[in-house]
Every structure is written in C-alpha cells, then in structure tokens.
Amino acid sequence: MGLGKKNYLFAGSGGGAETWATLASLTNTAKLHDIDPRHYLTDVLERIVSGRTKINQLHMLLPWNWKAERDSSQAKLAT
Template sequence: MPPKKARAGLDARFGPRGGRRAAIVYSLIQTCKLNDVDPQAWLADVLARIAECPVSRLPDLLPWNWQPQRA
C-alpha cells in the first residue's frame, strides 16, 4: 500500500476511494513484476480480452498464469 501521505494525496485527487484504487493498481503491477510479466503488456492484453472471456477462463488472465494472446 502506498505511504499514508501518498494515500491522502490520492484521496484528494481521485475522491475518497482514490488511495484504495491506487493500492489495487500498485498491487497488480507488483504481482506482474514478481512473475516476470511486463505490467503494461499484461494490462493491455487483459483489457482487450476480458469482456469476451468466459468466467471459467478468468484464472488464465492472472499474472502468474498469463500468456500473451497470439495474433
């Protein structure tokens, strides 16, 4: 989670839940890095695929299971 001062700034900038939202994003980025996944490539791919993804296949989009979609 971001430091308290940073959370307060995010709350002011993005509303009362800004700090929480930022913490979620930071967590996703760090999870990607810990799994040797490029966070930007992962997020772009997941956002492009998630709407068409059946619920049963959602675990495939998690950073530790993710494989880039082939063209």
C-alpha cells in the first residue's frame, strides 16, 4: 500500500481518517481471504443499499462470512 502512505495523511478530519481506516481494513481483510476487494466491496455496498441484507445481519457481510456464503452457493450450483 505504498500509495496510501502519503494519501491517508490528507483524510481531512477525524471522521475521514476513521472512514479510510475502515475501508483499508475491509480491503486488506478481503485480500487475506483471497477475495477480490473491488468485487467484495461492490457486492456488499449493493446489498446494504438495496436492503437485501438487514441491519441485524450485517455480520454476514464480513469477508470470511461473505466468502463462505459464496462458496456454498457455488457448490450448490455445481451439483
């Protein structure tokens, strides 16, 4: 994350820095679980905005749960 070393210094505010940290954490956690971060974040944001994932189910959008759900649904399609 060489580019980020200088860019995150310009978050603009405490809230901006917190948002940057959350995004960086989700992105890097997705990478650790062999998930394409852009695909993951796109799907998660679409689910939240559309209301497909309810507020009490947000834990299901964490990268490890998201990947497990994807893997199980792909396995069902393969059979």
